[in-house]
Amino acid sequence: MAGIVNYVKESFGELKNNVTWTPWSEAQSLTILVAVFSIVFSLAIWGVDSVFSKVVSFYFTLING
DSSP states (O other): OHHHHHHHHHHHHHHHHTOOOOOHHHHHHHHHHHHHHHHHHHHHHHHHHHHHHHHHHHHHHHHHO
């Protein structure tokens, strides 16, 4: 159990003293950028999925007559 406690203490010390954190304003702008690109890509995937769905539906309608 002492090993786990020591590991957690050392991890917090590492995060506090040795990690260079991104400035808050940059983190906010990058978060907005990721959110916008996620929305754009999800809309693009939805569009491609809709087109393929209509193509497959049309194909099976042709086959079944």
